[in-house]
Amino acid sequence: MRRHILAFVSGALFTLGLAVGGMTEPRKVQAFLDFTGDWDPSLAFVMLGAVAVYALCHQLSTRRAAPWHSGEFSLPASRRIDARLVAGAALFGVGWGLAGLCPGPAWSALGTGNPTIVVFVAAMLGGMLLVRAAEASGSAPVRRAPITSAAARDG
Amino acid sequence: MSHFTPWPSLAGGIVIGVASGLLLLSSGQIAGISGILAGALTRPARGASWRWAFLAGMLLAGLELARLWPARFSLPGLPSLGLAGLAGLLVGVGTRLGNGCTSGHGVCGIARRSPRSLVATLTFILTGAITVFVLRRWLGAAA
Numbered sequence: 001m002r003r004h005i006l007a008f009v010s011g012a013l014f015t016l017g018l019a020v021g022g023m024t025e026p027r028k029v030q031a032f033l034d035f036t037g038d039w040d041p042s043l044a045f046v047m048l049g050a051v052a053v054y055a056l057c058h059q060l061s062t063r064r065a066a067p068w069h070s071g072e073f074s075l076p077a078s079r080r081i082d083a084r085l086v087a088g089a090a091l092f093g094v095g096w097g098l099a100g101l102c103p104g105p106a107w108s109a110l111g112t113g114n115p116t117i118v119v120f121v122a123a124m125l126g127g128m129l130l131v132r133a134a135e136a137s138g139s140a141p142v143r144r145a146p147i148t149s150a151a152a153r154d155g
Numbered sequence: 156m157s158h159f160t161p162w163p164s165l166a167g168g169i170v171i172g173v174a175s176g177l178l179l180l181s182s183g184q185i186a187g188i189s190g191i192l193a194g195a196l197t198r199p200a201r202g203a204s205w206r207w208a209f210l211a212g213m214l215l216a217g218l219e220l221a222r223l224w225p226a227r228f229s230l231p232g233l234p235s236l237g238l239a240g241l242a243g244l245l246v247g248v249g250t251r252l253g254n255g256c257t258s259g260h261g262v263c264g265i266a267r268r269s270p271r272s273l274v275a276t277l278t279f280i281l282t283g284a285i286t287v288f289v290l291r292r293w294l295g296a297a298a
Contacts, residue, residue, distance in 0.1 A: 057177075104257065
């Protein structure tokens, strides 16, 4: 139960951070990607703050055998840089640039009922299921990375 | 037109870091939103419940913040419905092939000094920048 309460609080804080940082504004995200235009470096400051604090938390976690409310840490251990990783990240970047939305801000804003957000999230979940279905049918290369736990993924 | 907001953005980033760190220390999980969404969607209910708790927290906080602070959820710059559908599909497929997005790779992975996450982050910033360049310079989309 405590684990779920803390996961809930973590999710709520995540949305708060996105909103404070301006990441719920697609135009601001696109302005970060507009290096040759009227560039707005704000997103780099969001990443800087988040990476600094998370690096500290990760350091703390390495001193513990297990998390507070779970049996083990599930961290991705793969170090393989392959075509699948780069192609996936490249496709994600195109979608991110087109809409100015990535999964976090889109999910945070779903409750507004904005039809564009609803369409984006539905298409995103559809895309995820598509990859899953292709993997299950064997038509997409399944990369089974060595991971510390069966449930671990990079992100 | 977008204004540079270094301090609010740094503060927002710190809150995101605290949120992700809390999930790591309490559940031992990476706060990658695309991975959590996909896991909630495709994994059996057993073991997925912390994902739903996290996603519910995000969603409800968004609802409450949109009420308290409507300007931050007025979502300026959203594309047309058709473009949003195409973008969503690319984000869904891309994040599953690449095993992560801005949060999982860009924040958690980079902080853990994962070479995979560094490559993924540089890649999606590059293709995102090319996409915005084409949209704004060639196709004349408004900034």
